[in-house]
Amino acid sequence: MSTRGARRFIADLLAGRRPRPFRAGEADLPELRAAITLRAAQPDGATPRAEFREELHQRLSAALATETDRPSHVAPARPSWLGANTTRRALVARAAGIATVAAAAGAAAEHALTSGKPAPSTAQETLTPNTGTWHTVSTSTELTEGAVQRFDLGTVTGFITRTDGAVAAVSGICTHLGCTLALNASARRLDCPCHTTSFALDGHLLRYQLAVPPRPLPTLQVRETDGVVQVYAPDTAV
């Protein structure tokens, strides 16, 4: 016997409406499937409306335009046979922040494209600017064992940690679409506020809910001299 939710779902299908959500039981599924199969054979619904096609085209145009309006060093569309690495390296070397993010996203997508399905991309890169200087971001006494601190140099933002005495730094920008990561101190991880993505403090991907796994966070060169902790980063953006 079908449930009330399932009957309403089928009535909605027949009326050409969007079916209302309900908690379906396992027993509901065969009839729902049959209803969908039969309804899908109905010729009127088989083609998308011209208005829908145009509207979506405009939405996509707008979405892609916002992306290309960003800084000029965003990766150009590039045939995959030219290889991901040349583009990515050149870009990583040229600029920090958004360029790294865009290139990383591009590389992940390319991987997905060439393998035919999303595949995890695990290579972690080090962000090394062409010209940069050592910027003091903390002091040795402040950065105690196990501590995590956020830094923002204008050109680069990230997190420094001390584990087993060693200091390490990772970028604080999500490699998916560039949202700023937040420190989740209790879970000792970096959370993206945009799409439920989390990274470990060393930059490795912990969880994601995307079709293509984002790349790990790039690391930054870090050193400890004369009681201060320094990160190698480009000079202040003009």
Place this chain on the structure above:
Amino acid sequence: MVRETRRERASDESGSDEHLTQAAQLRVVSGEFYPDWEAVYRDNVDRMYRLMYAKVGNRPDAEDLTAEVFLAALRPLRVSASVPEVRAYLLATARTVLAGYWRRTLGREVTTLTDEDVLEAVPAQAETPSPAAGLAAAILEQLPEPYRRILQLRFLDSCSVREAAAALGVSVTYAKVLQHRALRRAAQLLEVKP
């Protein structure tokens, strides 16, 4: 691309070198590229919509899901790839999008995109009968006459219960009962013969 590779494996279990050569040849044969994202969109939007329509059975959701797939997939797709690769990627995205839709609405995956669902197999022209139409026809054929007719009238011809009842010469109440039983029988047929 994935499908082609799999097909080769089935027919050829020999060494990997030979396999690679074949893959390279296939790449050349199918080495067609989209000039830009608009071409990707124009060539695939109808197919994607029809694929989704076959899985959800209603226009508003099929349109939303189609939009979701392209919005999620086109950004990374700016990096051009061959036509089969682009389609494989769109399909992988579609699979995730459809699964998410069922999770949100009914909490269970009512339909899924399987390996048999390929964009190439979806006719771009609406006049061509879709695979969904073929399956529906096969089910209807196996049903007793009154069951077959009520489902045909209600689901395929979009008649109201009242219209269907009039066409069958039965009461509205009985038409509802008939529809319910017929759908249950169709469901049984569908379950044994996926």
